[in-house]
Amino acid sequence: MEQPLRTDLPVIAGSRRRRRSIAPYLLSLPGAAWLLIFFLVPMAVTAFISLEGGDLFTGFTFSWNFSNYSQALSSYGPIFIRSLEYGLAATAATLVISYPMAYWIAFRGGRYKSVFLFLLLLPFFVSFVIRTISWQFILSDQGMVLGPLKELHLLPQDYHVLATSFAVIAGLTYNFLPFMALPIYVALERIDPRLLSAAHDLYANNVQTFLRVVVPLSIPGIFAGFLLTFVPATSDFVNASILGGVSSTMIGNVIQTEFLTNNDYPMASALSIILMVVLLIGVLLYARVLGTSDVTGVAEL
8 A cells, every 4th residue: 555755854853953953052041141141141230330439328330440450469469369379379289289289199099999089079068168177176276286295395385287378278178179189089980900001011110101191181181170270279268267367368357347347349340351461361271381271081971
């Protein structure tokens, strides 16, 4: 029995092709809406406020007041530089500490990799502020570290760690360690072990294999870890408030004070915009020097 040919097949095929072509845009719509509502709109509002003039009593009015930016740079330029130094120092410290840790878990962890990763993350189930306060007790002048050393006369009685740059950088390093370790672990985990065997077959020793095979292939993880560590560490204010002093104030503390204490919203907004632009320029320069734009390590987390 003969069946008539369907004349609507090209229409159905075209409809399917259109659905397939718009499917990626539909899938990205929730993420795009999230970025629009919680990032682009707040940043636009912040930029708008940063150009206002006036005060809390007379009211703030939009007046293209770019002097807020020049005043912010002239008044808080050294604190900006200090924050960048602390962020870079903490990022470098987390890299030095976390790379061997991630390397060992990736290549020596065996079936216990998940356990070791869980142990790495376990302290961070506790609140960020509580963990920082615990370091305040540990590093106090008569705490569990300095107290016994002073009693044994290994340190002078007036020696202190709190309210120093070292304490702030140490707190930043501890609090943001997983942000560096996890992307590096993901990048190392993706390395094919056969590449290491091939390097040894080509008479490369362990050091040469590590420097010429492992490190280049782990650069995406290092880049992702840099992003996840440097940006929040530079703009952090909790560690400087709890572990630091007047001489170790970071720009995050200044922004907090301008917003919540001085109620100078235009100045606080200008400081926030400057900080974001400086961090963005720093990240772009780092990406150019590193020679990679592959940040898939972030997407793997």
